[in-house]
Amino acid sequence: MKNIRNFCIIAHIDHGKSTLADRLLQVTQTISEREMKAQVLDDMDLEKERGITIKSHAIRMDYQYKGEEYILNLIDTPGHVDFSYEVSRSIAACEGALLIVDATQGIQAQTISNLYLAIENDLEIIPVLNKMDLPNAMPEVVEDQIIDLIGCSREDILRASGKTGEGVDFLLETIIHKVPAPVGDPKAPLQCLIFDSVFNPFRGVIAYFKVVNGEMNKGDWVKFMATQGEYKAEEIGFLRLNMDPAKKLSTGDVGYIICSIKTAKEVKVGDTITHKENPCEGLIDGFEEVKPMVFAGVYPIDSEDYEDLRAAMEKLQLNDASLTYEPESSAALGFGFRCGFLGLLHMEIIQERLDREFSINVITTVPNVSYIVHTHKGEEYEVYNPSGLPEVTLVDYIEEPVIQAQIITKSDYIGQVMSLCMEKRGVLSHQNYLTTDRVELTFSMPLGEIVFDFYDKLKSISKGYASFDYHQTGHQRAKLVRLDILLNGEMVDALSALIHFDNAQTFGRRVCEKLKELIPRQQFDIAIQAAVGAKIISRETVKAVRKDVTAKCYGGDISRKRKLLEKQKKGKKRMKQVGNVEVPQKAFLAVLKLD
Numbered sequence: 001m002k003n004i005r006n007f008c009i010i011a012h013i014d015h016g017k018s019t020l021a022d023r024l025l026q027v028t029q030t031i032s033e034r035e036m037k038a039q040v041l042d043d044m045d046l047e048k049e050r051g052i053t054i055k056s057h058a059i060r061m062d063y064q065y066k067g068e069e070y071i072l073n074l075i076d077t078p079g080h081v082d083f084s085y086e087v088s089r090s091i092a093a094c095e096g097a098l099l100i101v102d103a104t105q106g107i108q109a110q111t112i113s114n115l116y117l118a119i120e121n122d123l124e125i126i127p128v129l130n131k132m133d134l135p136n137a138m139p140e141v142v143e144d145q146i147i148d149l150i151g152c153s154r155e156d157i158l159r160a161s162g163k164t165g166e167g168v169d170f171l172l173e174t175i176i177h178k179v180p181a182p183v184g185d186p187k188a189p190l191q192c193l194i195f196d197s198v199f200n201p202f203r204g205v206i207a208y209f210k211v212v213n214g215e216m217n218k219g220d221w222v223k224f225m226a227t228q229g230e231y232k233a234e235e236i237g238f239l240r241l242n243m244d245p246a247k248k249l250s251t252g253d254v255g256y257i258i259c260s261i262k263t264a265k266e267v268k269v270g271d272t273i274t275h276k277e278n279p280c281e282g283l284i285d286g287f288e289e290v291k292p293m294v295f296a297g298v299y300p301i302d303s304e305d306y307e308d309l310r311a312a313m314e315k316l317q318l319n320d321a322s323l324t325y326e327p328e329s330s331a332a333l334g335f336g337f338r339c340g341f342l343g344l345l346h347m348e349i350i351q352e353r354l355d356r357e358f359s360i361n362v363i364t365t366v367p368n369v370s371y372i373v374h375t376h377k378g379e380e381y382e383v384y385n386p387s388g389l390p391e392v393t394l395v396d397y398i399e400e401p402v403i404q405a406q407i408i409t410k411s412d413y414i415g416q417v418m419s420l421c422m423e424k425r426g427v428l429s430h431q432n433y434l435t436t437d438r439v440e441l442t443f444s445m446p447l448g449e450i451v452f453d454f455y456d457k458l459k460s461i462s463k464g465y466a467s468f469d470y471h472q473t474g475h476q477r478a479k480l481v482r483l484d485i486l487l488n489g490e491m492v493d494a495l496s497a498l499i500h501f502d503n504a505q506t507f508g509r510r511v512c513e514k515l516k517e518l519i520p521r522q523q524f525d526i527a528i529q530a531a532v533g534a535k536i537i538s539r540e541t542v543k544a545v546r547k548d549v550t551a552k553c554y555g556g557d558i559s560r561k562r563k564l565l566e567k568q569k570k571g572k573k574r575m576k577q578v579g580n581v582e583v584p585q586k587a588f589l590a591v592l593k594l595d
């Protein structure tokens with residue numbers, strides 16, 4: 001135990017976490033030159049393309065230093081706010097953290113919030129300036145930021161380059177010297193912290209954990225305390241580049257367990273594994289049920305794909321317990337599902353996986369957060385879909401989730417960032433200069449305002465020089481309404497949105513304008529209206545046109561005529577019939593991207 005070092009890496013996206021991790025694996029010969037592919041820790045295609053480690057992993061390195069064998073467990077963490085609970089559990093499994101900062105960029109919001117998590121968990125922080133090979137590295141400036149932030153001295157900050165390998169040996173030595181060995185009682189009842197899990201189609205769900213107290217032997221009967229599941233430990237072992245089976249895992253070790261678990265739901269990140277007989281006293285602190293934050297309807301573009309979509313959802317949920325879904329139907333879109341996601345990125349990932357892994361194209365409706373509705377009768381329930389909002393007369397008040405948002409930007413952009421946040425009903429609570437030209441702004445904001453297009457806007461107004469992070473803090477009362485869209489008097493349920501009263505007017509107008517552009521002229525006028533309750537708040541009209549596609553054919557060539565009609569029919573397939581109006585598929589998507 002005294003030679004074990006468990007650590008994670010805290011870094012903003014693209015600051016070089018994966019590259020540096022690869023170097024550590026190389027230097028410790030955990031991976032041979034031949035096996036050395038770029039960024040081995042990111043194994044999903046999607047992750048590589050997005051440069052985000054969505055699923056965290058752990059890897060064990062053996063390292064000889066001054067004649068002693070050390071076990072270095074690198075626990076990888078996801079790098080996006082949607083997955084912050086997973087990050088928090090990975091951090092809880094470590095005794096140390098490398099704080100990697102791109103020497104050309106400086107500290108970013110994501111780094112800060114994860115850093116605070118690490119400090120709360122009493123981790124030893126090793127600051128590292130990365131990308132020192134680049135000519136525009138500004139080590140002194142970034143060092144000042146780091147010193148300000150964690151109160152270390154300049155000498156404590158390492159300089160490295162994942163690209164050239166500079167500083168990597170010294171980094172390993174520093175980990176051995178500075179990161180404390182795990183503490184725990186090998187003789188106490190077994191207590192393990194699950195910090196991640198993966199789904200394997202052949203072996204079921206594999207849980208990754210750290211042994212906090214006691215020891216686990218292959219074949220033991222174990223119990224997952226939060227889910228109450230009991231299993232036989234069929235295989236346990238260490239996580240090297242591949243799984244490396246072992247007979248025993250001891251206090252301080254990081255490893256995996258396989259026990260024929262079929263669904264991801266049975267393995268909750270943050271849960272505690274103990275022995276069925278002689279269990280430990282309780283769950284390790286910090287367990288939380290991860291709850292979806294963003295909800296949207298997901299419908300197959302081709303309604304014949306519904307059963308396939310259901311099967312795909314089932315499969316996705318096997319390996320992604322944070323995805324929820326229930327059947328929902330829409331007059332306009334037919335049968336689909338109301339899905340819950342951790343955040344917008346998670347929603348995009350699911351959409352992409354449906355497309356890539358299952359070849360199903362879907363339409364996603366306007367996403368919303370979940371609200372708490374209080375009725376005059378004193379009832380209280382959760383609403384996460386526009387049709388779930390009760391009659392206005394029954395509602396006493398509605399509460400919406402609130403977040404604390406942290407934004408770091410250049411001081412040049414403070415004005416724009418402030419007005420964006422205020423437009424999104426944000427209230428500035430804190431302003432802190434990290435250096436003369438970088439400022440950290442803290443806002444209290446409704447979560448519902450950022451699920452839409454906040455992040456894209458933030459990036460564009462700051463020309464990319466703003467980073468953003470958030471966590472939920474509670475609820476506040478909100479004037480929430482349902483905005484409906486009507487086509488020739490008929491409501492299109494798939495276009496309804498839950499929205500704050502103050503935004504309804506503008507949002508309604510923009511949707512109407514957008515739909516006017518997208519709905520083709522038909523043989524009669526089409527009235528597009530936005531309404532809140534019975535009140536029409538905006539209106540546009542698509543003028544009628546007489547369109548006879550065969551007119552051009554001069555009545556002559558019959559086969560040509562037929563071809564044209566066929567073509568027109570095909571075009572129609574991509575239309576949805578709403579009452580007597582044909583609406584193109586892209587109109588349903590357009591409301592997601594209003595400019």
Ligand code: GDP
Binds near residue numbers: 012162
């Ligand atoms: P991550 O998102 O933190 O995992 O970052 P990556 O390791 O994927 O690196 C992001 C980008 O920076 C990639 O294009 C890397 O090739 C590049 N990069 C990483 N480390 C270095 C470095 O030390 N020097 C230079 N010049 N580029 C680096």
Ligand code: MG
Binds near residue numbers: 017018051052053
């Ligand atoms: Mg990466």
